[in-house]
Amino acid sequence: MDPSSAPVCPACGFRIFNRRYPKCESCGAALPQTLAYTAAERRALMAAEDERERAEARARDARPEANSAGDGAILAAVLTMTSPGN
Ligand SMILES: [Zn+2]
Secondary structure (H helix, E strand, O other): OOHHHOOEOOOOOOEOOOOOOOEOOOOOOEOOOOOOOOHHHHHHHHHHHHHHHHHHHHHHHHOHHHOOHHHHHHHHHHHHHHOOOO
16 A cells, blocks of 8 residues: 555645544544545444454464463363374
């Protein structure tokens, strides 16, 4: 993304970095719908962010050091029981 292509407020020329706000953060002028995200777009963005946060939380939980020693012992026992050659 080229930052120089960021939209600007038609009232004051303030560069719009956060299009989730329906108003200019500098002068408070209402932004045209072509600049500000629509409610549906904002909802979609929030849903995507929620999903990303959940994925990150899952990644954290999946880290071996994050698991308790008890879980590790159970996993080791299961692996032992299911390993071939017994
Ligand atoms: Zn403005």
